[in-house]
Amino acid sequence: xxxxxxxxxxxxxxxxxxxxxxxxxxxxxxxxxxxxxxxxxxxxxxxxxxxxxxxxxxxxxxxxxxxxxxxxxxxxxxxxxxxxxxxxxxxxxxxxxxxxxxxxxxxxxxxxxxxxxxxxxxxxxxxxxxxxxxxxxxxxxxxxxxxxxxxxxxxxxxxxxxxxxxxxxxxxxxxxxxxxxxxxxxxxxxxxxxxxxxxxxxxxx
Numbered sequence: 001x002x003x004x005x006x007x008x009x010x011x012x013x014x015x016x017x018x019x020x021x022x023x024x025x026x027x028x029x030x031x032x033x034x035x036x037x038x039x040x041x042x043x044x045x046x047x048x049x050x051x052x053x054x055x056x057x058x059x060x061x062x063x064x065x066x067x068x069x070x071x072x073x074x075x076x077x078x079x080x081x082x083x084x085x086x087x088x089x090x091x092x093x094x095x096x097x098x099x100x101x102x103x104x105x106x107x108x109x110x111x112x113x114x115x116x117x118x119x120x121x122x123x124x125x126x127x128x129x130x131x132x133x134x135x136x137x138x139x140x141x142x143x144x145x146x147x148x149x150x151x152x153x154x155x156x157x158x159x160x161x162x163x164x165x166x167x168x169x170x171x172x173x174x175x176x177x178x179x180x181x182x183x184x185x186x187x188x189x190x191x192x193x194x195x196x197x198x199x200x201x202x203x204x205x
């Protein structure tokens with residue numbers, strides 16, 4: 001990425017300036033979601049959609065991922081736990097980084113983990129595709145969440161006995177109205193994540 005103000009170049013994944021007057025400067029990360037449209041619309045019924053510019057409509061790529069998957073990657077890490085184009089959820093906490101293979105996240109949700117001194121909750125949404133991450137701690141107490149028996153999706157915790165939704169908020173029980181702290185999580189390819197996080201660990205169940 002290049003900024004208009006100084007002409008500095010910024011690395012897309014790390015947010016760090018790698019060339020120009022601001023070289024070495026670091027952009028801060030912000031929370032963002034990658035959701036299916038159906039789930040987003042249910043959560044934000046009054047939300048607005050950024051539409052394509054009509055005169056450039058035909059230039060937009062409608063299904064680029066299958067094409068990209070056939071191309072060689074720019075860098076390889078043979079002998080590492082994952083294949084180059086394995087999709088993962090990458091997280092950084094207190095200087096530590098960890099890769100959660102998407103296959104494991106989808107199969108095991110909710111995932112409870114701990115790294116960087118922080119209890120982690122990774123959960124797949126009701127659409128079976130969207131993923132969010134939270135600090136699984138409430139009122140200074142680490143909590144563990146499970147898929148509620150007999151429920152189509154809701155989670156329940158073993159400490160307060162409360163039900164939780166995909167927004168990380170308790171909807172019933174003694175914790176009702178309280179929400180878990182969300183965590184930034186990046187969906188990425190292994191070769192890219194590993195390149196910029198050489199000391200990353202990989203989640204294993």
